Amino acid sequence: GENVEQHPSTLSVQEGDSAVIKCTYSDSASNYFPWYKQELGKGPQLIIDIRSNVGEKKDQRIAVTLNKTAKHFSLHITETQPEDSAVYFCAATSTGNQFYFGTGTSLTVIP
Amino acid sequence: DSGVTQTPKHLITATGQRVTLRCSPRSGDLSVYWYQQSLDQGLQFLIQYYNGEERAKGNILERFSAQQFPDLHSELNLSSLELGDSALYFCASSAVPLAGTNEQYFGPGTRLTVT
Numbered sequence: 001g002e003n004v005e006q007h008p009s010t011l012s013v014q015e016g017d018s019a020v021i022k023c024t025y026s027d028s029a030s031n032y033f034p035w036y037k038q039e040l041g042k043g044p045q046l047i048i049d050i051r052s053n054v055g056e057k058k059d060q061r062i063a064v065t066l067n068k069t070a071k072h073f074s075l076h077i078t079e080t081q082p083e084d085s086a087v088y089f090c091a092a093t094s095t096g097n098q099f100y101f102g103t104g105t106s107l108t109v110i111p
Numbered sequence: 112d113s114g115v116t117q118t119p120k121h122l123i124t125a126t127g128q129r130v131t132l133r134c135s136p137r138s139g140d141l142s143v144y145w146y147q148q149s150l151d152q153g154l155q156f157l158i159q160y161y162n163g164e165e166r167a168k169g170n171i172l173e174r175f176s177a178q179q180f181p182d183l184h185s186e187l188n189l190s191s192l193e194l195g196d197s198a199l200y201f202c203a204s205s206a207v208p209l210a211g212t213n214e215q216y217f218g219p220g221t222r223l224t225v226t
Contacts, residue, residue, distance in 0.1 A: 034214065043113065043201050043217035044154070089154060097167035099144075099215060101154040 002027040004092050006102025013080050014110050021105045023090035024072040030092040033073045034099070035064060038087045047088075048075070080109045114138065115204050115218035123224045129190040132221045136183055136204030142166070143185040144205070144215060145177055149198040160185055192225045199223075 003026040013019045025033075031052040036044035050057045050064045050073065057064050061080075066073040073092075077084055090102040114137035124130055136143050145157040147170075156169035160179035171177075174192075179185040189196060199222050203215040 036217070043115075043219045045113065046214055046216060049214060091154075095167070097144075097159050098156045098169055099154075100156075103153045 001098075002030055002092055002094065002100040004090060004100045004102045006090050006105060008105060009103065010106045010108075012108045012110060015080060015082060017080055019077045019080055019084070019107055019109075021075045021088055021090070021107070022072060023074070023092075023102050024070075025092040025100075026071065027092070027094055028068075028071065029094040032093050033064070033066060034091050035062075035075050036089045036091065038089065038104075040086075044089060077107075080107075082109050082111050085109045113216040113218065115202060115216055117200075117202050117218040117221050119221060120219065121222045121224075123226065124192060125226055126192055126194060128192050128225075129188065130192065130223065132187040132189070132200055132202075132223075134185045134187070134202030134204075134218060136185070136202075137206075137216055140204035140206050140216075141183065142205045143179055143183070144203040145171075145185070145187050146201040146203065146217075147198050148201060148220070154201070157187070189223070194225050197223055197225045 006023045034049035037047045038044045061078045063076040087104045091099040093099045116135045118133045141162045144159045147155045157171040159167040163179050177187045199220045201220045203217045205213045205215045
């Protein structure tokens with residue numbers, strides 16, 4: 001099955017700086033890569049996703065890049081704000097049914 | 112608010128007992144997914160139902176079962192509970208048909224504590 005690795009496990013940045021979280025996957029058939037944000041006591045919230053036919057996608061301060069050759073994808077958050085503090089999960093899937101999640105990155109934005 | 116609802120929010124029970132977790136998907140979504148989130152194992156896919164039928168199975172224990180009803184709500188049944196079953200249980204839904212990949216939207220979760 002698919003194996004998704006996520007780094008770093010914790011990340012602290014100053015408000016206004018950028019944050020980058022990286023994930024690698026093992027199954028070359030994976031074709032959909034969502035990113036979720038989970039705040040304390042809440043369920044994961046889809047924040048951005050990318051499909052294998054696209055190399056980059058942006059949504060305001062958030063962007064995701066995908067390198068299919070190297071089998072890795074990254075989440076970029078620019079101009080970080082305290083409300084960006086949360087746990088972020090990447091995931092990969094080839095079937096659309098079973099999502100394989102990374103182990104999460106706890107992001108802290110220091111005001 | 113994702114539109115996915117889960118009840119109860121918290122559940123405390125004893126080892127050996129049986130519990131039922133309930134999920135209502137977003138309006139119009141036919142697929143329901145169940146996940147277990149524990150501190151040491153992250154988010155683990157358990158099972159998927161599509162329009163009342165089991166579609167995919169992940170790391171679901173034999174003591175666990177699920178079903179999806181005609182009104183599309185789903186229930187996850189956990190029996191012979193063990194201390195290690197304590198976790199957050201999430202339901203997600205999507206509009207994905209038989210093929211293709213669509214976004215999954217998660218509910219707020221049920222926190223299960225087994226004592």
